[in-house]
Amino acid sequence: xxxxxxxxxxxxxxxxxxxxxxxxxxxxxxxxxxxxxxxxxxxxxxxxxxxxxxxxxxxxxxxxxxxxxxxxxxxxxxxxxxxxxxxxxxxxxxxxxxxxxxxxxxxxxxxxxxxxxxxxxxxxxxxxxxxxxxxxxxxxxxxxxxxxxxxxxxxxxxxxxxxxxxxxxxxxxxxxxxxxxxxxxxxxxxxxxxxxxxxxxxxxxxxxxxxxxxxxxxxxxxxxxxxxxxxxxxxxxxxxxxxxx
Ligand code: NAD
Numbered sequence: 001x002x003x004x005x006x007x008x009x010x011x012x013x014x015x016x017x018x019x020x021x022x023x024x025x026x027x028x029x030x031x032x033x034x035x036x037x038x039x040x041x042x043x044x045x046x047x048x049x050x051x052x053x054x055x056x057x058x059x060x061x062x063x064x065x066x067x068x069x070x071x072x073x074x075x076x077x078x079x080x081x082x083x084x085x086x087x088x089x090x091x092x093x094x095x096x097x098x099x100x101x102x103x104x105x106x107x108x109x110x111x112x113x114x115x116x117x118x119x120x121x122x123x124x125x126x127x128x129x130x131x132x133x134x135x136x137x138x139x140x141x142x143x144x145x146x147x148x149x150x151x152x153x154x155x156x157x158x159x160x161x162x163x164x165x166x167x168x169x170x171x172x173x174x175x176x177x178x179x180x181x182x183x184x185x186x187x188x189x190x191x192x193x194x195x196x197x198x199x200x201x202x203x204x205x206x207x208x209x210x211x212x213x214x215x216x217x218x219x220x221x222x223x224x225x226x227x228x229x230x231x232x233x234x235x236x237x238x239x240x241x242x243x244x245x
Contacts, residue, residue, distance in 0.1 A: 005236075007227050008211050009243045012094055015183035015209070020086055021200055022100045022107070025188020025214060029080040029234040032073050032104055036190050041069055052161040056128060059145035059154055070103070070122055070157065071141055079110035082187065082233035085241045087111035094244070096181075099174045101189060101196050103159040116170040116177070118196050120159035129153025166195065178203040186212045187233050191219030200224060213237070 012018060024034035035041050048054055049062040079087075087110040089095035097114040098107050103122045107115045125134045127148035134155060139146050146155040160166065178184065184203035191197040197219060204210055204224040212218075212225040213236050221228050229236045 001229070001231075004227050004229055005239055005243060008229060008240055011183050011209050011211060011227065012089075012185075012240065012244060017180050018089075018095050018183040018185065019177050019181040019203065019208075020095060020098045020185045020187060021189065021203075022086075022098060022102060022187045023189025023193075023196075024102060025190075026082050026233045027077065027080075027102055027104050027106055028188065029082065029232060030077040030104075030106055032077050034188075034190075036192060045069065047162070050161045052156075052163040055145075055156060055161060056154065063145035064143055066157065067141055067143070070159075071136075074104050074122055077104060077106060079106045080234045082237045083107055083110035083112070085237040088241070090114065095185075097177050099170075099177060099199060101193065103157075116173050118166060118170050118174055118199075120157075120167050120170075122157055122159055124158045125155035126158050127151060127153045128156050133158065174199050175202060178208070179206045181206070181208040184208040184210050186210065186214075186220055186225070187237075188214060189218070190214075 028034055033041055045065055049065045055062045083106050086095060086098060090112055098112055099116045099118055100107055101118050103119055105121060105123055123136050125139060125146060130148060130151040130153055132148060132150050134148060148155055178199050181203045184200055186200050200210060200220055201224060210225045211227045212220050213229045213233050215232060
């Protein structure tokens with residue numbers, strides 16, 4: 001592990017353009033469970049609650065679960081050491097941008113400025129009738145699905161449901177950032193969600209070195225990772241940070 005950390009430190013110091021690509025694993029130490037794995041949300045709930053049609057025609061069934069899974073967990077979560085190290089790296093010029101699959105806003109709360117949210121976010125809703133956005137802070141979350149203050153239509157959280165497109169500009173910017181990266185750091189993602197999981201492969205193809213941080217081996221480990229650091233993001237990133245200082 002020591003040798004791999006040293007190698008990671010060297011890659012970070014020598015990179016001219018570094019991109020971090022994060023998934024649910026980086027927020028586990030903030031108290032938000034991931035979707036997959038032993039304690040993953042999908043071992044307890046049916047992923048189809050996030051099907052767009054099912055929500056539109058059956059929000060009375062989907063909404064209470066969506067509220068519990070996303071808004072009740074996310075409401076109390078705070079950034080952990082991993083989010084904070086990435087924000088410090090951006091401020092000191094060691095990291096140029098973050099592409100995140102997360103919708104929990106924790107990178108921004110930690111102080112990161114350049115963040116592309118590949119799957120949208122949970123800070124606002126969109127009205128499925130009139131298309132207007134409504135902020136979470138202006139929306140009362142009850143046990144029935146929230147309705148638009150302008151037209152009374154059904155509001156949907158502004159993260160993507162099954163059957164929806166990846167939002168712009170995140171979709172095209174992520175591809176551009178992957179193409180620019182000298183170093184691409186994959187943190188806490190299983191690589192099972194497509195098309196997000198294609199982005200690290202694009203970075204590798206364009207010549208980036210790949211560091212992967214995860215508690216378990218996954219889709220990237222034996223295919224594209226140059227350095228695999230096995231462990232919790234909230235412990236590994238501060239260890240790298242100590243050696244950079
Ligand atoms: P995933 O649930 O498929 O995989 C999580 C990964 O994190 C696993 O590979 C696991 O081994 C790893 N992991 C667990 N704890 C870790 C830790 N402490 N440090 C480092 N790695 C750890 O998550 P995914 O690959 O991001 O894809 C699932 C989708 O779920 C994403 O698209 C995301 O939008 C969504 N999601 C988001 C949140 C969030 O916003 N926090 C939470 C759950 C799911």
